[in-house]
Amino acid sequence: MSETQPLSELSPTDLAAFRDAQQTAYDALVASGLKLDLTRGKPSAEQLDLSDGLLSLPATTTTPDGVDARNYGGLAGVTELRAMFAELLGLELDQLSAQGTSSLTLMKDVLSYLWLKGGVDSERPWGAEEKVRFVCPVPGYDRHFTLLEWFGIEMVPVPMTDDGPDVDAVTALVADDPSFKGMWLVPTYANPTGQVTTQEVAERLASMPTAAPDFKIFWDNAYALHHLTAEETKTADIVSLAAVSGHPHRPVLFASTSKITYAGAGVAFVGGSRETVTWFHANLGLGSIGPDKVNHLRHLEFFGTPQGVRDHMDKHRELLAPKFAEVERILDERLGGLGVATWTHPRGGYFVSLDVLPGTASRVIELAKTAGVALTPAGSAYPYRRDPDDTNIRLAPSFPTLAEVTGSMEAVATCVLLAAAEKLLG
C-alpha cells in the first residue's frame, strides 16, 4: 500500500534524517502529555453497557427445572444455562459445567486437582512426578504462563503458525517424553495472534501419541463467539476428535462470558468428556456447595436462547471492528512498506500482535511508556517473559475509545519508527 522504501535500504544520511524526524515527532508526543493504555484485553464501558439489562434480572428466582437459585446446591450450575452454552460450544449437556465468574480460576482449579490428585487417566498426581512440562505455543497468553510458573511447571515454547500451533513441533516433543503433561491452546482467535486452529491441526493434536497417558490440552476457547467479521469461524470439535482417536479425556475446555456480558461478573464454563466433568465436580465439591446460580439465571433470562448470545455478539462487533480497523489503518499507513514491522490481521478476538525489528520491542515499549502510552511489558506473551528476539508487542484496542486508539497507535507507530531507525543506525 505504501510507496515508501524499506528503512534498511536508506543511505546512512537519509536514515539519520529519518531518525531525527521521528525524534522530533516523538518529543512532541512526550510534550503532549498522553495518558493512554493498550495493555489489557478489557471490554470498553460501551461494550459493558450492552449487558446492563442484567442489572434488573433475574425476574424470577426459580430455574426452569424448579430449583431455587438463591439457595445452596447444584454443583454443575443451572441446567438451562449449561444447555445454552453447550450448544454454542458444540458440547453435550453433561460435557459442560457452569461455574463462577472466571475461566482463569477454573484453569487454576483444574491444574490444582491434576497436581494434587491426578486426572481421570493419571497414574499418580502430577505433583508426585519428577518433572512436569507444558507445551506453550508462542506468542501466547501471559496469564497462562504465569499460572504454570506458580505450579513450577516447566514451559517449552513452540511457534504458532497460521493454522494453529506448529503441530510437528508439538508431536515431536510429546511423543517420547512423559514429562510433557499438557499444552495450552487458544483455538479460536488466539491471544495475541488471532490465529484459528484448523480442523486438521486439531485432529492431529487429538490423535497424536503422547508418552504421558494423561496428556491434557487446555483448550481455552475464550473467544469462541468473538468474531470481528460477518464470518463466524467454527471452532474444531476437539472433544469429539479426541474421543474418536481414543484419547477422550485429553481436552479440557474453558470458556466464559467475560467478554460477552461483564468482564468481572459473567459466567465461566469448563468442559470435556463426561468423565472429565464428573472428575472436576468430584474435586470441586470439597470446596463448593454450588456456583452462583442467581447469576446463571440472570444470564439465562438475559439471552433467552443461544441465538440471543450470537445476536448480542453482533453488537460487540459493531463497537470493536472500527477500533481494529483503525489499528490496521495506522499500522499500514505509518509502517507499511518500511520493513520495520509485521502485524496480524485478526478476524476475531481481542488483540493485534505486532512484531517489530528484532531487538527493538522493549525499546518501543519503553519509548511508549515515556510518552504516556502503556503497552504490555516486553516478553509478556512468552514463557518466563522471555521473547528470544525481543520482537513482539501485544496491542489491545478494545478498552480505549476510537479516538484514543487513534492517538495510541499514532504514538506506537512513531515509537516503532524511532526504535527501528536507532537500531539500523547501530
Add this chain to the structure above:
Amino acid sequence: MSETQPLSELSPTDLAAFRDAQQTAYDALVASGLKLDLTRGKPSAEQLDLSDGLLSLPATTTTPDGVDARNYGGLAGVTELRAMFAELLGLELDQLSAQGTSSLTLMKDVLSYLWLKGGVDSERPWGAEEKVRFVCPVPGYDRHFTLLEWFGIEMVPVPMTDDGPDVDAVTALVADDPSFKGMWLVPTYANPTGQVTTQEVAERLASMPTAAPDFKIFWDNAYALHHLTAEETKTADIVSLAAVSGHPHRPVLFASTSKITYAGAGVAFVGGSRETVTWFHANLGLGSIGPDKVNHLRHLEFFGTPQGVRDHMDKHRELLAPKFAEVERILDERLGGLGVATWTHPRGGYFVSLDVLPGTASRVIELAKTAGVALTPAGSAYPYRRDPDDTNIRLAPSFPTLAEVTGSMEAVATCVLLAAAEKLLG
C-alpha cells in the same frame, strides 16, 4: 421439666411395654408417609425472600471510589463492602478481602496455597512436609473434615467444651509436634454445638507455643452475626490477640453472607494480618483478575451500612427463633427426664446438637430415614465420619417450615425413644 423417670430405672417389664408403645408410635409414623429433611443448614425460602431486594440492584455500576464494577480488576473486592464487613468482623480494611460466593472455597484456596507454596511464616510448602496434621474440635463441621481429607491432612479430634475447644488438649498436642500445622474453629455458635469460644480460650489459642512456626487457626466465623436471642455475642478478636502475643499470622478468618443474603449467591470474606491478606492475594492473583464486584456493589447498596446488616439479621432471627424453640420444646417434652439424650441450647447459629444413648445414633438415623425423615448421616460431625460413641446427631431446623420442624422432631423423638428402649433391653 418432665416428671417421668429415667428409662434405665424401669423394670424390664415396664421397659418392654415402653418399647412396644414406641414401636406402635413408630409404625404409625412410617405409615403416615413423611418426607422431611433436617440434614443441612440451609436458609428457608422465607429467609431468602428477605434479600430479594438484591434482584434489582445494583442501581449504579460504579463503586463509591469510582471503579466500574462490571469490568476486570480489583483483586481485593469492592472497598466499601470490605469496609462494611471489616467493621462487623472487627478488622481493619486491609485485614479483609471480599471474594466470591463461598467461604468454603476460600478455605480450600488457602489450604491449596499453604500446601503448594507455604504461608507467610512457613519454612517450606506444607505439601513438602513428611506429615501434616490438624486439630479438630468435635463435634464439628463435616465439610471442614472432608476438605482436610482431600488434602491428606491427618485429623486429631479434641472435645468442644462450653467455652470453646478444650484448650488444654489443644496446647498439649501442638506444643512439641511440628506436624500439627493448624486447627479448625467455628468461634461463634459453633457447628453443630452452638458453643461460643470465650475471650480467655481465644487468648490461649492465640498465644500458645506451637512447634510449627506456621501454625494456623482456621477461624471460620460463619455465624458471627447469626444470633437467636436479643443478646449479640461478640466474637473474640483473634487477629489482635494473635498479634499482641507475637503470632500475628496465626489466624485466618472466614465469613460470608451465605446465611445473611443468599446461600448460593452471597459474598465471602477472608481475613487475617495485613501480610496474610497480601499473601492470599499474591497467590489468588495467578488465577483471578478480581471477584464479582457487581455482586459486591449489589450487597453494598442493599445494606447501606453495617447497621443495615444487623437489622437484616433481626429479620432472620424472627423466622429462625420459633423453629429452634420448637426443637427445644419437643425434645424437652418427649425426652426430658428419661435419661436417653442431652442436647444443646444454642443462642445462635444453625444447629442443635443431640447426643443420644451411646451406640444408638446410627440406629436413630436409620429409623428416621425409614420413617421419611432425613438426618445428617451418623458420624458426620467427626473426622473420617467416626463418632467413637455413636452418640451424636446434628439437627438443622432452618430450612423446613415450622410445621415440618414439629413433624420431624416428633418423629425424631419417637426414634430416639425406640432406639433407647431397644438398647436398654439389650
